Amino acid sequence: MLDPKKLLDDLLGSQVPGTGSTVRDKAGQAVQMAKDNPLAAGALAAVLLGTGAGRQVTGAAVKLGGLAAIGGLAYKAYQNYKNGSAPAEAQTAGEPELLPPPTDTSFHPSQAPQGEDAFTLTLVRAMISAAKADGHIDDGERQKIAGKLSLAGIGPDAEKFLMSELETPLDLDTLIAGAQTDAQKLELYTASRLTIDPDTRAERGYLDLLAGRLGLPDALVDHVEATVSAAKVPASDKAAGKTAKAASKTAPNSRW
Template sequence: MLDPKKLLDDLLGSQIPGTGSTVRDKAGQAVQMAKDNPLAAGALAAVLLGTGTGRQVTGAAVKLGGLAAIGGLAYKAYQNYKAGKEPAQAPPASEPELLPPPADTAFHPSQAPQGEAEFTLTLVRAMISAAKADGHVDDEERKKIADKLKLAGIGAEAEKFLMAELESPLDLDTLVAGAKTDAQKLELYTASRLTIDPDTRAERGYLDLLAGRLGLPDALVDHVEATVSAAKVPAGSAPSSPW
């Protein structure tokens, strides 16, 4: 049976229970095993599993777990926005502290009106939609991704779910409808921005369209941008999880 919370943890690089490595580590090993057939930059596994170039989530978010990390980042961005702070223009010199969202706020998973599991799957779908935004995931890329997911040990049910989502056409109406509260709308956008660094017009355009459809103010989006940027480092330099 598919475990949405574990899947989200795996995609953000959290530790696999009972092992000494992360999904990202195993996917990295897969790349070493297939250097002659690497994933193209921007392909889903490269983006979500950290096997390609670019930036990845730091240890603080990894240690919290996917759901708490996304909620914590969204809550932090919201708090800074409400306080009238200016978004930070550059990431801090040291890794910023990241806390889970308080239990008495709408950002906490227990407050999800549709249930934690259903909203977690919505966040995973948001990440996949963002990863497909540049349009580079064709049939050949999907096959490479499927092969890497098998090597990453993410599990048969998770593989099946991810590949089905990957092959589905973008349905922004359904995705946006999956966020039932203002807090969830911000979390959905935060998860999308965590997945990609908008280096192309298509990616930037997708995030702008998503923010507009979610009804997020520009100033709040700027705070998400600053908060997520501070939580990501160049791939390969993030500290590994100690547990």
């Protein structure tokens, strides 16, 4: 049976409960066996992204688990936006403090009106849609991904779900409908931004379109950009040259 929360943890390389390793470690071993197409990082998201992964989430988010990490990042961005901080202030030296969203806010998973599992699958679909944004996942790439997913050891149900999503045409209306609250809309965008670093026009265009369809204010999007950039580090020396694209707008008071 598919476990949505475990799959989301796998995608972000979160700690596997009861073990001393992460899925990122397992996928890293898989990469060694797939020398014909080495990946920039070992997280399962890198399998979806191919060599474009570039950066990965830092330890604070990994330790929280995928659902709490996305909610925590979205909540942190929202708080900075509401407080009128400049987005650049969210980027601090070293790993930023990241906490789960408070239980009494709509960012906490327990507050999901459609249920945690249903919304978790929406976040996974958002990440997969973002991974497909630059159009590099064609039939040949999907075959390579299928082999690497098997090596990653995520289980047949998760493999089947991911491959089905990769083969399904983008349906932005359905994806957006999966976010039922303002907080969930922000989390959906945050998950998408976590998946990719918009280094191409196609990726940047997809994120801009998504933000627009979700009705997110530009200044709030800028805070997500800054917060996510601060939570990601180069995945390899090759990726060290990539710089985070911090925004410079000052946030007005929140409408939420």
